[in-house]
Amino acid sequence: MTRSLEGWQIRRRSTPAWISTCGWCATSPWSRNTGTSAGPLRRCTSLGRQLQRLEDQLGVQLLERTHQGTRLTAAGEAFLPRAQELLAAAHLARRTAKAAAAPHMVTLGYSDDFIVTPMVHDLRRQYPDAEIRTRHLVWNDTAALPDRRVDALISRLPFPYEMDNLQLTVLRDEPRVLVVSTDHPMAAKDSVGVDDLADEPVVPCTGATTTWRRFWRLEPRPDGIPAATTPPLAESYEDKLELVAEGRAVAVLPIGDRRIRTRPDLTTVAIDGIDPAQVVIASRADDPNPLLPPVHRAARQHLST
Numbered sequence: 366m367t368r369s370l371e372g373w374q375i376r377r378r379s380t381p382a383w384i385s386t387c388g389w390c391a392t393s394p395w396s397r398n399t400g401t402s403a404g405p406l407r408r409c410t411s412l413g414r415q416l417q418r419l420e421d422q423l424g425v426q427l428l429e430r431t432h433q434g435t436r437l438t439a440a441g442e443a444f445l446p447r448a449q450e451l452l453a454a455a456h457l458a459r460r461t462a463k464a465a466a467a468p469h470m471v472t473l474g475y476s477d478d479f480i481v482t483p484m485v486h487d488l489r490r491q492y493p494d495a496e497i498r499t500r501h502l503v504w505n506d507t508a509a510l511p512d513r514r515v516d517a518l519i520s521r522l523p524f525p526y527e528m529d530n531l532q533l534t535v536l537r538d539e540p541r542v543l544v545v546s547t548d549h550p551m552a553a554k555d556s557v558g559v560d561d562l563a564d565e566p567v568v569p570c571t572g573a574t575t576t577w578r579r580f581w582r583l584e585p586r587p588d589g590i591p592a593a594t595t596p597p598l599a600e601s602y603e604d605k606l607e608l609v610a611e612g613r614a615v616a617v618l619p620i621g622d623r624r625i626r627t628r629p630d631l632t633t634v635a636i637d638g639i640d641p642a643q644v645v646i647a648s649r650a651d652d653p654n655p656l657l658p659p660v661h662r663a664a665r666q667h668l669s670t
């Protein structure tokens with residue numbers, strides 16, 4: 366597949382010329398075994414000249430140009446991974462410089478029932494010239510972190526969406542408990558085991574990973590049978606609690622979730638032999654924002670208990 370020259374020209378305008386040429390090589394679709402139309406080089410003589418100058422500086426031919434197409438030479442194949450590394454380093458340096466030069470600003474996302482007021486107040490006191498923003502997120506909007514709508518996120522593991530390349534700080538463990546209506550047969554028990562829940566339907570939720578669903582459904586179960594579910598799907602946390610309060614299902618939730626305690630028609634029961642949930646603060650591992658280390662420290666100080 367051939368990339369459009371528009372993308373290359375945008376990269377060229379925002380990056381120094383020599384690195385831009387490397388970036389154009391690094392993102393090209395050419396390989397030694399796949400011919401690509403030479404048309405782009407003919408239509409963009411400026412890039413063609415830059416590539417020629419790069420080859421002259423290196424003293425090797427990177428591209429084999431024919432009427433049938435253009436492909437990487439052996440030297441080009443060897444050069445390609447180094448060009449990709451150089452481009453990544455250049456972009457990281459650019460982001461780091463911009464973060465250092467720009468006014469300090471950070472957006473803290475927090476999901477569910479977390480209260481971040483003391484933490485944010487402390488940060489604003491320590492960094493009076495910084496702009497500390499907050500953004501509350503619903504349970505399934507933790508993708509705001511990789512989407513760069515927030516710079517840090519306070520939530521519980523596992524996240525409802527797959528997210529890689531994160532800097533994680535574990536703040537505390539929270540036991541998972543069974544949530545049932547106050548007139549449920551299990552409501553009077555001190556604790557239950559996973560086996561006791563074999564016939565209890567749980568509330569199905571939409572828009573979550575398999576890892577997330579299995580964690581909160583206590584799967585895999587000892588008997589190997591998936592947890593039963595009951596319709597309808599719960600689109601929100603409040604919908605889930607309504608189904609539980611009605612007696613149509615049970616739920617497994619973290620004991621630290623304050624919203625359970627606002628419902629006099631619900632109660633919690635301990636579950637034996639399962640791992641707790643973890644409250645964490647997460648940020649992107651490659652984010653150079655200088656306010657992120659203080660944000661992680663403030664979260665540890667205020668949200669670890």
